[in-house]
Amino acid sequence: MADPARDTDTAPPRHGRIAFACAALVAGMVGASYAAVPLYDMFCRATGYGGTTQVATAAPEKALERTVTVRFDGNVAPGLKWTFGPEQNALTVKVGETRLAMFKAKNVSDKPLTGTASYNVTPEQTGAYFSKIQCFCFTEQTLQPGEEIDMPVAFFVDPSIAENRELxxxxxxxxxxxxxPARQRSAAVAGERPKS
Structure with missing residues (x-):
């Protein structure tokens, strides 16, 4: 007959394995949460999901006869004492043609302020076909008190849009x-509440 005391001595320590598994799970979840933002950003840029535009290094070789009117919109989030908006409301462009649009920003505060721009295209399904070659939105922008600057964006609508029958x-x-505000957007992207 087996000795119950001897069986408990040789039994593996289950509590230690469970604690290790739980710790590994928590560490994996924390790692996944930090990776979620850049992975989601990569997904949106690759697919145009949510109206995320594309970044191009060169313009298409040929433009189509088809035209599209591109409207422009500019906003400033609370907490950034800037004025910002497009210098023209719309441009009619040929698909595949590179065009330049200008926006104007002004720091209306009495101290230097750094801002960063988020952007999208609507309708959302067009994000995969809207490409920017140059844009002020690629980097943070710092304006001195009272400084006003022109901000260019060079863009084109990709000719492959003609292959999408839904469009x-x-x-x-x-x-x-x-x-x-640069700090506020970074905190918002990380899912934190901005500090005042």
Whole structure:
């Protein structure tokens, strides 16, 4: 007959394994939460999901006869004492043609302020076809008190849009920017509440 005391001495320490598994799970979840923002950003840029625009290094070789009107929108989030907006409300462009749009920003405060722009295109499914070659939104922008600057964006609508039959009737899209205080946007992206 087996000795119950001897069986408990040789039994593996289950509590230690469970604690280790729980700690590993928590560490994995923390790691996944830190990786979620850049992975989501990469996904949006690759697919145009949510109206995320593309970044291009060169313009297409050929433009199509099809035209699209690109409307422009500019906003400033609370906490950034800037004025910001497009210098023109819209441009009609040929698909595949590179165009330059200008925005103007001014720091209306009495101290230097750094802002960063978030952007999207609507309708959302056009994000995969809207490409920027140059944009003020690629980096943070610092304006001195009272400073006003022009901010260019060089863009094109990718000719591959003609292959998407669902967008055959598309003749207008909107490129929208919102400037945030640089620290506030970083905290918002990380899912934290901005500090005042």
């Amino acid at each position: 055959d009737d598309l003749n207008e899209l909107t490129l929208s920017y919102t400037f945030f």
